[in-house]
Amino acid sequence: MKRATHKGIVALQSRETSLVLDTSTPSPTVMHWGAFLGSDDLVALRAALELPVPHGGLDVVAPLSLTPEQGSGYLDSPGVEGHRPDGGGWAPRFVSSEVISTEQGARCISVDEHEQLELRSEFQMQESGVLRIRSALRNLGDIPYTVQALRITLPLPGRAVDTLTFAGRWTNEFQPHRQRLATGSLAVENRSGRTSHDRMPIAFVGTDAFSESCGEVWAVHFEWSGNSVISISSATDGRRSIQISELLFSGEIELAPGASYETPWVACAYSEAGTNGVSQAFHRELRADPSHPTAPRPVTLNIWEAVYFDHDLVRLKQLADRAAEIGVERYVVDDGWFHRRRNDRAGLGDWWVDATVWPDGLWPIVNHVTSLGMQFGLWFEPEMVNPDSDLYRHHPEWVLADPRYEPVLGRHQLVLDLANDDVRAYLFEKVDALLTEYPISYVKWDMNRALVHPSHLGRASVHAQTVALYSLLDAIRAAHPRVEIESCASGGGRIDFGILRRTERVWTSDCNDPLDRQRIQRGFSHVFPPEYMGAHIGPPKSHTTRRAHSLAFRAATAFFGHLGIEWNILDATPEEVGSLAAVIELHKRFRSLLHAGDGFRLDHPNAAVLAHAVVAQDRSEALVSMAMIDTPASLIVEPMRMRGLSDDLMYFVERLPLVAPFHGGARRQPHWLELGLQASGRMLRTVGIQPPTIDPESVLLLHLTAVSQNHASRG
Ligand code: GLA
Numbered sequence: 001m002k003r004a005t006h007k008g009i010v011a012l013q014s015r016e017t018s019l020v021l022d023t024s025t026p027s028p029t030v031m032h033w034g035a036f037l038g039s040d041d042l043v044a045l046r047a048a049l050e051l052p053v054p055h056g057g058l059d060v061v062a063p064l065s066l067t068p069e070q071g072s073g074y075l076d077s078p079g080v081e082g083h084r085p086d087g088g089g090w091a092p093r094f095v096s097s098e099v100i101s102t103e104q105g106a107r108c109i110s111v112d113e114h115e116q117l118e119l120r121s122e123f124q125m126q127e128s129g130v131l132r133i134r135s136a137l138r139n140l141g142d143i144p145y146t147v148q149a150l151r152i153t154l155p156l157p158g159r160a161v162d163t164l165t166f167a168g169r170w171t172n173e174f175q176p177h178r179q180r181l182a183t184g185s186l187a188v189e190n191r192s193g194r195t196s197h198d199r200m201p202i203a204f205v206g207t208d209a210f211s212e213s214c215g216e217v218w219a220v221h222f223e224w225s226g227n228s229v230i231s232i233s234s235a236t237d238g239r240r241s242i243q244i245s246e247l248l249f250s251g252e253i254e255l256a257p258g259a260s261y262e263t264p265w266v267a268c269a270y271s272e273a274g275t276n277g278v279s280q281a282f283h284r285e286l287r288a289d290p291s292h293p294t295a296p297r298p299v300t301l302n303i304w305e306a307v308y309f310d311h312d313l314v315r316l317k318q319l320a321d322r323a324a325e326i327g328v329e330r331y332v333v334d335d336g337w338f339h340r341r342r343n344d345r346a347g348l349g350d351w352w353v354d355a356t357v358w359p360d361g362l363w364p365i366v367n368h369v370t371s372l373g374m375q376f377g378l379w380f381e382p383e384m385v386n387p388d389s390d391l392y393r394h395h396p397e398w399v400l401a402d403p404r405y406e407p408v409l410g411r412h413q414l415v416l417d418l419a420n421d422d423v424r425a426y427l428f429e430k431v432d433a434l435l436t437e438y439p440i441s442y443v444k445w446d447m448n449r450a451l452v453h454p455s456h457l458g459r460a461s462v463h464a465q466t467v468a469l470y471s472l473l474d475a476i477r478a479a480h481p482r483v484e485i486e487s488c489a490s491g492g493g494r495i496d497f498g499i500l501r502r503t504e505r506v507w508t509s510d511c512n513d514p515l516d517r518q519r520i521q522r523g524f525s526h527v528f529p530p531e532y533m534g535a536h537i538g539p540p541k542s543h544t545t546r547r548a549h550s551l552a553f554r555a556a557t558a559f560f561g562h563l564g565i566e567w568n569i570l571d572a573t574p575e576e577v578g579s580l581a582a583v584i585e586l587h588k589r590f591r592s593l594l595h596a597g598d599g600f601r602l603d604h605p606n607a608a609v610l611a612h613a614v615v616a617q618d619r620s621e622a623l624v625s626m627a628m629i630d631t632p633a634s635l636i637v638e639p640m641r642m643r644g645l646s647d648d649l650m651y652f653v654e655r656l657p658l659v660a661p662f663h664g665g666a667r668r669q670p671h672w673l674e675l676g677l678q679a680s681g682r683m684l685r686t687v688g689i690q691p692p693t694i695d696p697e698s699v700l701l702l703h704l705t706a707v708s709q710n711h712a713s714r715g
Helices: 042-048 273-287 315-324 362-370 390-394 421-437 462-479 514-524 551-556 572-593 681-686
Strands: 003-008 010-011 017-022 029-035 078-082 097-099 103-111 117-125 132-140 145-150 150-157 162-169 171-182 184-190 202-208 219-220 228-234 240-245 252-253 260-262 268-272 301-303 330-333 377-379 440-445 482-487 505-507 532-535 561-567 596-602 607-613 621-628 649-655 677-680 698-709
Touching: 003 042, 003 097, 010 042, 010 103, 010 117, 017 042, 017 117, 029 042, 029 150, 029 268, 132 145, 132 150, 132 252, 150 219, 150 315, 162 184, 162 514, 171 514, 171 698, 202 228, 202 273, 219 228, 219 240, 219 273, 252 260, 268 273, 273 596, 301 315, 301 532, 315 330, 315 362, 315 572, 330 440, 362 377, 421 462, 462 482, 514 551, 514 607, 532 551, 551 572, 551 698, 561 572, 572 621, 649 681, 677 681
Parallel strands: 301 330, 301 561, 330 377, 377 440, 440 482, 482 505, 505 532, 532 561
Antiparallel strands: 003 010, 010 017, 017 029, 078 145, 097 103, 103 117, 117 132, 132 260, 132 268, 145 252, 150 240, 162 171, 162 202, 184 228, 202 219, 219 268, 228 240, 596 607, 607 621, 621 698, 649 677, 649 698
16 A cells, blocks of 8 residues: 655555545545556646536535535535434534544544534555545534434546446345436445345446446445445536445434444445456455465355254264265254254254254264364354243343334344343353364354344344444454354345454355356355355255256356355265265365456356356466356357456466266367367457357356467567
């Protein structure tokens, strides 16, 4: 990160991006967030961007600052919304008071002396190219101040007209939505109390028809696992902006005298090279986080869809034997092992081993699994309680609800009030005891319902619940630093940087159907790197869609993520078992490339094709996946053009036979499919390579290796 300052101007720069702030305005104003500018133009920038004061408006043009002010004449959503009990303080106006350089960026402090409020804004330009921003509001007065919203506002240029956001649902997360923003605003609003399956706190805005590899893109992601709202607006005076804030319920945050409310971080990325550029910056950011896993991602077997609640030791041991035989490295006992958990109606909260099903504790299975050389993992859902549990019978008051009303159940369960210190202490003690007693290497931390009427001592409590969850996770991680944690919330209901800075994996979706997974995982990859992406090879017929797919398609789809199996492989044929072993072996060979390379989603003109690639950092090697997700509208599918290779290198391109043989359904396929092909990175980028005919719902995998310099290109 480079920093330059000049009389009321602060510039933070990474290799490709600049942020230039005018710190003389009431709260800092982003003059430029986008392409790299260098430091020569800072003064010119202010002069070049000075706004006219047109007829027909106010006599001032209010700055579109990080925290725009109603009282200064900004007529769209203000940065601060809140009030004192007497109604005062509803439109604060700040005066910039201090700019402090920090190790990674800058902190700006502004004060409203009349309303007795202090505003702090913090900017960090990361090595990854990601810009992180957060704000805090402090009550300097001697009566409470209620915060309704603290919005982080960033300007967007008028040419940023296309938006990409992610909606979805359980078992179909991360569905992309492209919309054009003309006037008014587009809001992504999540009130479910967790990151959600359907309102991801992610927004990409770009120039006309931006694609995976072309166009300018500005992207934001809110690092938060609670409620949020992201709003992209074209203001009444024509200026465009994007606002990111926590969605606070009425009265949720009341600041006592001296107290502060701090927003979660907003991670921002910009690229001139389409969505791939911003995705790579987000991926670099998580990869640089201290929590990023360093060990190769262990191939996992999760027993959930193999046995559900039917915990039979003999069968579980047989499953472990077969798993070890085919190269699995981590074996996870899912839901059903704890006190009276024979189905999903009882037991949550009673975190001790069920004595009827496991009379000798978990030792027989733990010992068996570890003696086979595999890690042992265990499922928990600590935030929840079933009314039918000892915990609820002893502590009905520990529920996150208003006791005067009948609470709404979700999957027969209620949510515990984590802001209650006793609840956190109980959960820590229970999880800690099991992690101490058994050699557990991995926790699958589930969370299977939305928060309804989340009330802590009568006050709305999603913010406090989320902060308390983070502190509970932090305490468990501090006590058990070698245990990895997976974030699961009925699949992909809690995937965001807030949780990912504390976990090593996510359960991307409860859907193991590879056809749906192709789209879900592509959506996921826009912000999150593949090594976090739990991706399991399911049974021949998906349990959530009841669609059947070949092992080749299932395996090639899971291959790029944190690979696992979720299938009763005791039912698999000897041929399938052999293929699984081969897939796992290949995955182990390639996982350092898959999980450290640069990911590229490839643009392809045919809507039936979904292609992506991983390219080694040094450009020496790449793996490409070309999935046919539908019957293509034409007999011939256009050449596939690569991204990320070096123009100056020659590559040998060959099919990676994950599960042989390859079924294509053509009278004759291009010869390169059998013989391989040598071509320059330049040619593969500009012209591409003609795909063979591929059956719908199948994948072609290619392996590219650099063989020599491309002499032609150097001349
Ligand atoms: C959730 C998870 C599943 C499984 C079940 C167990 O649905 O997403 O993977 O762990 O809970 O009840």
